[in-house]
Amino acid sequence: MNERFLPDQGTECANHSGAAAGAICSVCGKPVCADCFVQLGPGIVCDDPGHKIVLEEWAITFRSRSEFEVDMIVRNVENDGVESKMFSSRAFKQTIGADPRDVVNVFVRRSEHQRAEQVLSALGLSSFDDEIQKSN
């Protein structure tokens, strides 16, 4: 995950109204100002203390604009014993709309990524990695 999401011009920090957001959390999509984000090797995380671990140890396995589809995926990978975490950038009003970042990301532990991919391919869906390869 080497994305570096930059917020649109004029986006405010979700924690400090009036402060310009300098980055978007690579995990949850929260727009945050320079006081609220931490730059790590693989991306940027917001002030939520849990997101650093997610960025370092988990990987996006699936991304969708459809919360219905994501629900279905999460249920299927969990049936297979793979724990997942789901983050929707819709939680932040600043990113609502036609923004391509208006998505739901499903993360699984890096060690379980391959297993989650097998579940996805059994469902006839491509994982986030496949999508990246297709668009390259």
Ligand SMILES: [Zn+2]
């Ligand atoms: Zn975050």
Ligand SMILES: [Zn+2]
């Ligand atoms: Zn802030």
